[in-house]
Amino acid sequence: MPVFKHPQILIASNLTDGEVVFLGPSGWERDHRRARVARKADEAAALEALGKGDISANRVVDVYLADVEIGSDGAPTPLHYREKMRVKGPSVRLDLGKQAGEGAL
Amino acid sequence: MTAVDLRVAQRPNAPMTTYRYDEYDAAFVSERVAEFREQVNRRLSGALTEEEFRPFRLMNGLYLQLHAYMLRVAIPYGTLTARQMRRLADIADRWDKGYGHFTTRQNLQYNWPKLVDTPDILESLADVEMHAIQTSGNCIRNVTADHFAGVAPDEIEDPRPTAEFLRQWSSLHSEFSFLPRKFKIAVTGAAHDRAAILVHDIGLRVVKNDTGEIGYQVVVGGGLGRSPFIGKVVGDFVPREDLLAFLEAILRVYNRFGRRDNKYKARVKILVHEKGIDEIRAAVEAEFAAMDRSAFDHDPEEFARIAAFFAPPPYESLPATSALLRAAKLETPAFANFVDVNVGAHKIPGYAIVTVSLKPIGGVPGDATSEQMRVLAEASERFGFGELRVSHEQNIILPHVKQDDLFALWSMLDAAGLATANAGLVSDIISCPGLDYCSLATARSIPIAQAISKRFSDMSRQRRIGKLGVKISGCINACGHHHVGAIGILGLEKKGQESYQITLGGDPTFSASIGEILGPGVTAEQVPDVVEHLVDYYLAEREEGEAFIDTWRRIGHARFKDVLRREGEDGADI
Ligand code: HEM
Ligand code: SF4
Numbered sequence: 001m002p003v004f005k006h007p008q009i010l011i012a013s014n015l016t017d018g019e020v021v022f023l024g025p026s027g028w029e030r031d032h033r034r035a036r037v038a039r040k041a042d043e044a045a046a047l048e049a050l051g052k053g054d055i056s057a058n059r060v061v062d063v064y065l066a067d068v069e070i071g072s073d074g075a076p077t078p079l080h081y082r083e084k085m086r087v088k089g090p091s092v093r094l095d096l097g098k099q100a101g102e103g104a105l
Numbered sequence: 106m107t108a109v110d111l112r113v114a115q116r117p118n119a120p121m122t123t124y125r126y127d128e129y130d131a132a133f134v135s136e137r138v139a140e141f142r143e144q145v146n147r148r149l150s151g152a153l154t155e156e157e158f159r160p161f162r163l164m165n166g167l168y169l170q171l172h173a174y175m176l177r178v179a180i181p182y183g184t185l186t187a188r189q190m191r192r193l194a195d196i197a198d199r200w201d202k203g204y205g206h207f208t209t210r211q212n213l214q215y216n217w218p219k220l221v222d223t224p225d226i227l228e229s230l231a232d233v234e235m236h237a238i239q240t241s242g243n244c245i246r247n248v249t250a251d252h253f254a255g256v257a258p259d260e261i262e263d264p265r266p267t268a269e270f271l272r273q274w275s276s277l278h279s280e281f282s283f284l285p286r287k288f289k290i291a292v293t294g295a296a297h298d299r300a301a302i303l304v305h306d307i308g309l310r311v312v313k314n315d316t317g318e319i320g321y322q323v324v325v326g327g328g329l330g331r332s333p334f335i336g337k338v339v340g341d342f343v344p345r346e347d348l349l350a351f352l353e354a355i356l357r358v359y360n361r362f363g364r365r366d367n368k369y370k371a372r373v374k375i376l377v378h379e380k381g382i383d384e385i386r387a388a389v390e391a392e393f394a395a396m397d398r399s400a401f402d403h404d405p406e407e408f409a410r411i412a413a414f415f416a417p418p419p420y421e422s423l424p425a426t427s428a429l430l431r432a433a434k435l436e437t438p439a440f441a442n443f444v445d446v447n448v449g450a451h452k453i454p455g456y457a458i459v460t461v462s463l464k465p466i467g468g469v470p471g472d473a474t475s476e477q478m479r480v481l482a483e484a485s486e487r488f489g490f491g492e493l494r495v496s497h498e499q500n501i502i503l504p505h506v507k508q509d510d511l512f513a514l515w516s517m518l519d520a521a522g523l524a525t526a527n528a529g530l531v532s533d534i535i536s537c538p539g540l541d542y543c544s545l546a547t548a549r550s551i552p553i554a555q556a557i558s559k560r561f562s563d564m565s566r567q568r569r570i571g572k573l574g575v576k577i578s579g580c581i582n583a584c585g586h587h588h589v590g591a592i593g594i595l596g597l598e599k600k601g602q603e604s605y606q607i608t609l610g611g612d613p614t615f616s617a618s619i620g621e622i623l624g625p626g627v628t629a630e631q632v633p634d635v636v637e638h639l640v641d642y643y644l645a646e647r648e649e650g651e652a653f654i655d656t657w658r659r660i661g662h663a664r665f666k667d668v669l670r671r672e673g674e675d676g677a678d679i
Contacts, residue, residue, distance in 0.1 A: 016149065017219040018173040058151040062169060081603065082540065085549075086171055090541040092469055092551045096202055096217075097172050 006067035009035035009076050010047040011083065012060035020086045020098070021060060023047055028060060030098065032087040033075035037068065134231045141165050142224035149221065166237025167223055171544050176215045176223060178230060178237050181272065182250035182265045183211035183495040183502075187482040190493055192233040194478035200226050205478070207463060207471045209497045209535055209586055211249050216542055248272050249291045251300045252496035255415060256504045258452045262311045262319060264292035264300070266412040267348075273411075274349055288356075288373070289328075301497060303327045303336045303617040304589060306373045307355065312342060320344045325355055325385065326377025329583035333619045334374040337382035339389055346403035347393075353401055354392040358385065418490035418505055423455025427508035440515050442564065443526040448511065451504075457511060459489075459503040460496070460528040461518060466562045467555050470536040471499035480521040488514045497586075498535055500528065530567040531575060531640065532558040535586050539579025539596060540603075546579035548596025548603035553577050553632050560633040561640075570640055572652045576611070589613035591654045592636060593620040605632050609639070609665055610657050621662050624669045635669065642668045 009032065010023040021028040022035035029035060038044035044065055051063035066083045068076035078084050089097015096102060141161065148158040162168075166177040178193070185193075193213055197205050200222045201215040208214055218226055230236055248268040255263040271290060291300045294311035302308025308324035320342045327336030343351045359373045362380070377385050434441040449458040461481065464470050473481070485493045485503055488510045494502035506514055518524040527533045534557060537543065539550030554577055561567050576590030580597075587593035593608040605627050608620030627635055640653070642665065647656045657665060 013169055015155075016221050018169055020172060055155065058148070058154075061155045080601065082171075082546075085540055089172055090216075090551075091549065092541050092555065 004041040004044065006079060007070055007076065008038045008044045008047070008065040009068050009078075010038075010051045010063060011066050011086065012051060012054070012063040015058055015061055023051060023054075028054070032078070035068075035076055037070065037076050038065070131231075131234075134234075134236050137165070137236070138224060138227045138231050141227060145220060145224050162220075162223075165223070165227065167218070167220070169544065170216070170542050171540070171546075172542065173217045174220055174223070175542065176218045176226060176237060177208075178213045178215070178235060180211050180213060180235075180495050181248065182254060182268050183252045183497075184254075184265065185493045185495065186233075187486045187491040187493070189233045189235055190478050190482040190485070192229065192235070194475035194482070196226055196229055197475040197478070199229075203476075204472055204474045206469075206538065207473065207495050207499050207501070209499060209537070209584065211252070211495045211497060213495075214538070216538075248275075249289070249300055249305075249497065251293045251295055251298075252494045252502050253299055253449070253458055253504065254294065254494075255417065256451050256453075256456075256458055257295045257297075257299075258450050259296040260294050260452065261296075261313055262294040263412075263415050264294040264309075264311060265415045266408060267294075267309065267311070267321075268292045269411050269414075270408055271352070274352075298614040298617075299496075301586070301589065301613040301617075303615065304329055304333070304586075304613060305336065307352065308336050309348075314342050318344065321348055323351060323355075326374045326382070327617075328372055328374040329586060329588050330372070331581045331583075332372075332375065332378075333583065333588040334378055335617045335619065336374075337377060337385075339382065339386050345408070346405075347398075349403065350396065350398040350401035351389070351393055354389045354396060357392050357396070358388045362388075417453075418492070420453045420456065420505070421507070423453075423507065423509075425454040427455065427511075430508045430511055433512040437512070439519075439524075439526070440512060442568070443515050443524055444511060446526040446530065446568065447528040453505075455508055457506050457508050459506050459511070459514065461501040461503065461523050462525040462527050462533060463500050463523075464527060464533050464558065465522060465525045466527075466532060467559045469551050470534050470554050473501070477521055477523055480517065480523065484514055484517055487517075498528075498533060500533070526564060527567060529572045529574075531561045531570050531573045531636075532567060533574075534558060535574070535576040535590070537578050537585035539577070539585075543579060545582060546596065547581075547598045548579055548605065549629070550577040550579040550585055550594070550596050553594060553596070553605065553629060556629075556633045557636050560637055570644065570653070573640070574611070574613070574654075575636070586613065587611070588619045589617065590620060591652075591657070592639065594632060597626060599626055603629055605629065607632070607635060609662060610654065612654055623662075623666060638668055639665060 012021050014021045021030055022032045024034045025036055038047050054060050055063055067079040069079055070076055088099040144161045147153045168175045193205060197203055200218055202217045206214045248271050250264040250268045254265050289305045290307045291302045291305040292309040293300045293302050302310060303324055304327040308327060310322040312322050313319055323340035323343050324336035325339040326334055328334055340351055362376055434444055447460045451457050463473055481501055485491050488506050489503040490505050492504055494504055496502055515524055534554040536550045536554040540546035541549055541551050574591045576586045577594040578585035578587040587595045589611040593611050595606045597604050597606055607623040609623055610618055611620030612618045643653050643656050646660055
């Protein structure tokens with residue numbers, strides 16, 4: 001198992017429309033700020049297990065953990081630029097994607 | 106049934122556009138759509154797992170990307186009718202977000218389709234004889250061809266009948282649906298290579314021998330990606346009647362020796378590189394001599410039947426030059442610039458080939474809105490026999506415009522924001538989607554293209570610089586052809602940041618070369634500065650008539666490296 005360095009959240013793509021989703025307290029959320037945060041390796045493993053369950057239940061695909069930092073409001077923000085893009089949408093089309101308030105579950 | 110009928114009946118794939126569907130093709134595509142609808146339903150109900158479903162969706166051109174699914178629609182040899190272009194626009198409005206992305210493989214990508222909608226989208230495509238088959242997977246991919254096919258003055262023969270002939274042949278052979286890796290073929294029939302045939306697995310160039318007989322120069326083992334190679338000649342003159350057997354011999358040698366143990370090494374380019382072209386040529390010749398070639402007998406009747414679909418439109422007989430055009434150029438300088446840069450000579454007197462740039466200054470290379478697609482469709486109907494082409498430079502071509510109509514066409518394009526006069530210039534940048542859309546990307550590529558384009562927004566400066574190919578990829582897969590950019594840019598990740606590696610001296614034409622690395626990677630902000638310094642150095646050093654690549658070849662890479670080093674010392678922090 002990789003060394004646990006940062007808090008993590010679980011990211012996936014919604015099966016029916018491919019929208020990026022985050023595992024929240026009670027199911028998948030389209031807003032990463034509502035994602036459940038794992039602060040220890042065993043919490044991260046528990047998130048992953050839930051995600052795998054939802055792959056089997058055909059709700060989501062392409063599930064993985066992403067490192068985050070926690071803001072003063074307690075909300076997580078991804079650390080890597082790839083996931084920073086995924087929580088917003090294309091940087092060249094600010095009128096599209098989550099950053100434009102698009103998408104729904 | 107005759108042999109031809111049988112072949113048509115068995116053809117498990119659908120041609121399109123100017124090559125019209127016959128009833129077998131239509132039935133085949135409908136079947137494929139119905140089959141995929143069923144597969145999607147079974148996926149949604151949970152009867153299929155993602156692992157089981159993935160090969161089916163890829164076979165139908167559907168990928169999962171960073172923000173959504175992506176659907177890749179085939180545009181074989183880049184040829185489209187006005188009706189098809191309109192349908193692409195309608196699909197963008199109805200099921201996507203009002204735009205599409207034309208790619209360097211002469212395809213169109215939609216960035217936001219929903220899985221549940223894709224069967225309807227495919228059905229809507231099938232209705233205009235289009236599909237998303239052979240855009241993905243380890244098969245022989247859509248055969249690409251010169252986008253000036255059939256109209257270029259330097260052409261020996263229209264390459265599209267050959268491309269279509271090969272497509273039908275490759276679709277017929279199920280053993281080639283299970284190749285070690287994907288396999289890409291490009292064909293040109295002209296003296297100048299606009300199809301980048303030397304960087305394909307197999308490149309074909311129509312040639313004439315001393316007796317005037319038409320045949321093919323066959324090149325093998327080119328490619329880009331993580332290990333770029335220039336293809337090598339495996340057959341100097343292969344007569345048309347031997348072409349299929351010869352290609353079959355190449356594929357057999359590849360299937361026999363090609364490495365399946367490592368997907369990065371499974372491409373034919375690696376085989377050619379490891380064994381050397383002489384050994385490969387000997388093996389191909391031996392296979393060709395030994396094989397039962399009767400199964401690959403050339404069928405001139407079938408070839409002629411296909412060629413008939415690419416018959417020229419009913420041109421008028423016109424004077425070679427147009428007085429109207431001359432007058433309009435004098436009167437409207439912006440139009441004159443457009444004609445000088447984006448309009449090319451046509452083989453028929455009085456006509457011209459128009460390149461419509463999808464690279465407005467600061468825009469997203471290759472993107473077109475549904476509204477622009479409709480304008481292009483209408484422009485092609487009013488001024489170009491309803492035919493359009495997609496070029497691997499991610500632009501749209503109107504291949505048969507009367508010189509007399511050029512001003513009216515330009516006015517219409519200009520009103521739709523489609524008259525950027527930069528074809529082949531520094532802002533006509535090839536860029537892959539990169540990290541703005543692509544899940545494989547290591548860095549963004551579109552914003553880099555936009556920044557360079559804005560830096561050179563002065564069009565008279567662009568014209569002074571002249572032909573210059575800037576090509577950008579967002580990862581080592583090289584979809585943006587950066588290896589063959591005179592200036593190539595590759596986006597990588599370095600210490601958790603986007604970092605850009607610049608190469609110089611790439612060339613996709615018959616004088617093909619792979620670019621050489623300039624120096625350490627630079628940040629996104631530095632890329633336009635570096636490009637500008639390189640361009641300024643070229644302008645200072647160039648001799649009469651030299652393009653960037655010529656000057657680079659003459660004075661050498663080291664001198665350009667010095668520019669970068671000096672800039673670094675001057676405090677530019679590169
Ligand atoms: C956005 C989704 C895309 C994905 C997932 C993707 C994936 C890939 C991969 C994995 C390769 C490497 C193939 C190899 O080395 O064997 C490749 C090659 C290539 N792709 Fe893409 N690509 C995408 C989009 C595009 C686009 C938009 C274009 C055109 C602008 C394009 C044009 C090409 C070309 C020309 C190559 C050939 C490189 C070669 O000769 O090896 N791709 N692509
Ligand atoms: S080069 Fe890489 S980033 Fe660009 S489209 Fe291809 S796979 Fe995606």
